[in-house]
Amino acid sequence: MTSRLYIDIEKTTFRPNETINGSILWALDRTPKEIELTLGWRTEGSGTEDSMLEHRFKWRPDHSAGEQPFEIILPGEPCSCQGRLITLKWELELRAHRIKESFKQEIVVSTTEQCVKLSHVGG
Numbered sequence: 001m002t003s004r005l006y007i008d009i010e011k012t013t014f015r016p017n018e019t020i021n022g023s024i025l026w027a028l029d030r031t032p033k034e035i036e037l038t039l040g041w042r043t044e045g046s047g048t049e050d051s052m053l054e055h056r057f058k059w060r061p062d063h064s065a066g067e068q069p070f071e072i073i074l075p076g077e078p079c080s081c082q083g084r085l086i087t088l089k090w091e092l093e094l095r096a097h098r099i100k101e102s103f104k105q106e107i108v109v110s111t112t113e114q115c116v117k118l119s120h121v122g123g
Helices: none
Strands: 004-009 019-027 035-045 051-059 065-073 086-096 101-109
């Protein structure tokens, strides 16, 4: 059997303070000690990279396969953005501890439900 982890959400674009409703699904070779879902953001690009873990949920499953609903209220900031020098990305990550399985789902958090494009500043 091939191990599988999955995050099931209806959409991948959200507004600040919106609620994400979804489910985590797993079908693993053996029952994991713990399954963890995290929500965070990170920056990429020139200069110092930064990141923040906003939410962490943990479950102790009784079986090697199953489904668990979740609900996360997004914070008011920061918004997803992309520019020449820096990009800010939001991501849900699902991990099964001691089995070394993971699944990542990138999401967009913005007042327009679209990644904000940062324009070049002339100098």
